[in-house]
Each structure stands twice: as structure tokens, then as C-alpha cells.
Amino acid sequence: MTPADLAEVIVSAIRAAVADGAIDVAVPATVPVERPKNPEHGDYASPAALQLAKAARRPPREIAEMIAERLRANPGVASVDVAGPGFLNIRLATAALGEVARTIVRAGEAYGRAAERRGVRVNLEFVSANPTGPVTLASTRWAAVGDALAKILDAAGYDVGTEYYVNDAGVQVQRFGASVLAAARGEPAPPDGYQGAYVAEIAARVQADHPDLLELDEGEALAVATREGLALMLAEIVSTLEGFGVHYDVWKSERSLHEAGELTAAVADLRAQGHVYEADGAVWLRTTDFGDDKDRALIKSDGQPTYFCADAAYYRDKRRRGFDRLIYLLGADHHGYVGRLRALAACFGDDPDETLDVIIGQMVTLSRGGEPVKMSKRAGNFLTLADLVDAVGVDAARYSLVRSSLDSSLDLDLDLIAKQAPENPVFYVQYAHTRICGVLRNAAQLGIATAGSSAEALAGVDVSLLSHPREADLLRALGELPNVVAAAASLRAPHRVARYLEELAGTYHRFYDACRVLPQGDEEATPLTAARLLLVEATRVVLANGLRLLGVSAPERM
RNA sequence: GCCCUCGUAGCUCAGUGGAUAGAGCGACCGCCUCCUAAGCGGUAGGCCGUAGGUUCGAUUCCUACCGGGGGCACCA
Secondary structure (H helix, E strand, O other): OOOOHHHHHHHHHHHHHOOOOOOOHHHHHHOEEEEOOOHOOEEEOOOHHHHHHHHHHHHHHHHHHHHHHHOOOOOEEEEEEEEEOOEEEEEEHHHHHHHHHHHHHHHHHHHOOOOOOOEEEEEEEEOOOOOOOEEEEEHHHHHHHHHHHHHHHHHHHEEEEEEEEEOOOOOOHHHHHHHHHHHOOOOOOOOOOOOHHHHHHHHHHHHHHOOOHOOOOOOHHHHHHHHHHHHHHHHHHHHHHHHHOOOOOOEEEEHHHHHOOHHHHHHHHHHOOOEEEEEEEEEEHHHHHHHOOOOOOOOOOHHHHHHHHHHHHHHHHHHHOOOOOOOEEEEEEOOOOOHHHHHHHHHHOOOHHHEEEEEEOOOEEEEEEEEOOOOOOOOEOOOOOHHHHHHHHHHHHHHHHOOOOOOOOEEEEEHOOOOOOOOHHHHHHHHHHHOOOOOOOHHHHHOOOHHHOHHHHHHHOOHHHOOOHHHHHHHHHHHHHHHHHHHHHHOOOOOHHHHHHHHHHHHHHHHHHOOOOOOOOOEEEHHHHHHHHHHHHHHHHHHHHHHHHHHHOOOOOO
């Protein structure tokens, strides 16, 4: 019996109590089922009675007794106690709890995934860094978190499309092109230009493709340097992210929006909605109608569209492509966008609470031996995604970036992270998976069939033998994955999966320490061996599924 | 000045209004003739920033204040 099953059983018990007239209250659709920290509080606990007490106008303990009485009729429930202010402390029959392992092995990679699709199309945009330089460490956090979130949302039943917005139009791009051209000529970067070795590298590659670059007239040379430099830079960003395991469904070019007339169309739509006006020679959107601090310019007085205008066109484009909900993953330095984006959605006639989700992640800071390291893209002084991966590998990099809440700023000590020491919890989690694989290998060598090998073997395992406290701990932990995935998805909090895996790995290590799985010496395999092997396999499935959601590998050997 | 966010063990951080607030690292003491010791057990370490409020119950929600970080363009 999984926690979800138990929640249904409790709801049924409430429904029965209401039908009998024992309590008078609306039957809830579902109830919370928690894992108590204190083992004396049972396998599972539910505060359902506490939550119903007010509506039922009865003391919580009384409600709890009414539910408990009916709960005891279920054969999977060994005992129910009413404790404290009115908690239901539930102990499952050993066999019922043990079934969790069989359920998991049977489901395999599907375990933890929502049974049904929600029919909601979600667009998730993240990183979207300007193609004027390599992917920096700050953006690397959004890459790791965004990719994990996409996988988690997919597992939770959403149809997810991931997207990278390429800012290949505008002033910064011109500055980048001018910097590339200057580098090609051996001149210093222009004021407000980009510096750094990568600019010279790009310049050299542009020259290799266009040997006549320096003979072209100024305008043409600048055009070539800009166009080709941008293409090379973007290609490098794509391959760096792919190497990091981050794949996008769509790379959306800002320039393509301009060229397709999308900005004009967006302004026309907004005008039709009645939120556009002219002032001081510019065209404005009255975002203050919807809570923004100030109105935002769409077209500057020189006739050029603003960046915000492109944002509007992009928002409209995503919605017209059928996305119900748009998630933007932004850094704290962009939090000022929240108000104007929400107002923008409202100006298009959408309800931002329904269509928009702007997630603000705090910044990544760097230190080296306790000393802060400054990052500046234009000065060319930064650590890149590629540098980080070179130092610690993809798994450690992704894991360390994804295991913290987005609300908390992250400080990476380069000296520490470069050490690849067990200070990084990713090793702890991966090691649990590795140990399991070792046990399974040894079982195969001993000629012991694992439960996952055939439907018959799986059905024949006596899970009621899993009665050791460490086995029960592990079973309860394994049952949590679907809840964790659902919570991580709805709270947009991938770090919850990581924290769960750390806890599960610890629970497994403690089980492993206390419970011998395979026969020793010349002992024969017993039904308990089979039951424990099933439990071990179930743990492997959950660790592998969880790590996959984070884009971290589950190695068989370390 | 206004807005966002954080403040929890020595350090880095978890904690979806519930029971005695947790983990990893660091410190100290133990555990391999036994499936990988990258592991396990134990000890020490906390006015959950401060002060109020909301209620059966607040680390969690609200208000104010203190401290750290970030932001307030007809820039991109």
C-alpha cells in the first residue's frame, strides 16, 4: 500500500463515517499522509481529523476516533491510534507496506511519473543569455535548474516545451560585432565593447572563413563580423549546453520576430485591446493599468522598437503556439521584469495568474579560498559553464547547482568544488546506487534470480518477510517519490528531488549496514533473500529515476 | 526612498500551519576475517535575526524594525 493508496483509504473511511451520520462534514477529495519523524507515531500519520474539526464543529480527537474505527476494517491496516491533538497514527500490515517494493519494480522507469497527463501545455524558458559570450556560471545555474524542472514537470504530467530566446538583435549585438572586427584588426576593443580571449578566437575563426574581411569597406566588414561572429558564438553556446546535458526544443531568434513583423503585430494587438498611447513621440503601453510601477515604451521616439516590445511579441508568439502557461526562469537581477511581464499578459487580455509564472532565482557568487571572485562579461573575466565542467564534471556541477532552493543565493568555492571530494553529496547518492548494482551483480554471479527478471519471479516474492525496522524505513522512503515529484513540480522546486535522494541514500545505507541481503559462505538463498533483493531493486529504480530527473547519471560502478 | 529575496548548528544549506527543528561537511569517540568503509553508530554544537500580531497550534502566514544580496531606463 503506497501513501497515495492510504490517502484514498482514509478518504473512504471519512466517507463511510459521514454516510453513517457519525460526523457531518464535506468529504475532502484527498487528505495529507505524512511520514512521522518519530517511529512511535506509526508508519504513516494524517492530520485529517484536525483539518476537519472546524467544519464538523466537533473536537478533533472525536473526529479522529470516528475515522480510526472505520480505518481498522481495512486488512492492510494493522493498527490506528489517535494521538496528540487528533493525529491518526497508522501502522500498516507488513505485507501491505512490502507491496510498495513490488509496485515500484513492476513500474520501473514509470515509477514516480504521474499516471495521467494533465493536458496543460507549459512553455519553460531559461538561460536565454545574450550570444555575445560564453555561457557564464550564473547562467549555468539556470541551465541545470531549468532542465531539471522541465523533466520534473514532464514527470508530473505536464506537456513541456523548453525554449532559449536568442537576443540576436539590438545594440549589444552591434557592440559584439564591432569588438570582433576590432580584434580581427588587432585593435583594442571599442568603448562599451567586449574583451577577452574568446573575442579574439571568434575573430580568428571569422577571418579564416572570410580571408577578405579586412579588405571590405567598413559597413560590410562590420556586417560580416557581426553575422558570422554571432553564428559562431551561438554554435558554441549550443554545443556547450548540449554537452551539459541540456537540450532545448526551440531556439527562438529575436531577429526572426523582427523580420516576421511580429513586433508590429503585437503592438497592433495591444492597441486593439486599448492599452496603447502616444506621448513625447514614443509609443507606450499602459502597464500601470495592471499594477506595474510605470508605463513602458514599446516604440522609442526615434522609431526603433524597445526590447520590451520584442518581449511582447515573444509572449504573443508563445501563446499563439498553443502554450497555456509560460514559465520564465530569471535571475534576481531581472526581478524588475515581473511586474511588467504580468502587466503585459494582462494587456493581451490574459490572466497572469493563469498564464504566467515568473520564477526568480538568486544569484551565484564565486569565491576562491574564501576570497570573492568578481565576474564581468565585458571585462572577459569570468568562469564559464565549460570551465566548471572541466573542473568537476557534469554530474557534480549539475547536482551542486540544483540541490539548493532558488530562493537562496549560492556560493561556490572554486577550491572546494574543484576537489571532487565526498563533500559533494552527489557522491553519496551515486554511491548508494553503485552499491546496489554491486549486490545485484553478486546475486547474478551466485545464480540467484532477481525479482525484476521475470513477472513470475516478481509475483512469487513474499514481501511480508520485510519486517526489519530498517526495511520498513526504506519502504516508507521509497513510497514518497510520487509525492516528491508532484511537490517539486507544483512548487517549481527541483532541489526537493535532490534532498529526497540524499535522504533515501542514507536510508539505504543504514538498511545495508543492518540487513544482509545475499547468503554468506555456503548458505542457501532463502525467501528472505528474494524479498530483500526485491527491496534493493526497488531502491535502485527510485534512485535512478530521481537522478534522471536531475540530469545526473546513476553509475553502476565507481 | 520604493520593490524582490535571504537571515535556522562552527561552515554550506533543507524544512508544502502540525508532534521532541534536520542533513552534509568540520570536531571528538567507536565499527571492516562479512554483499564497495565514497559506508554505519555515538558525542558535542540551536533565544529558527528582533519585536508584535493572526489560531487549537507559527521556523512556516501578516506587520514593523535590524542585517546581507539584488533591482528600480524611450539600455540590452
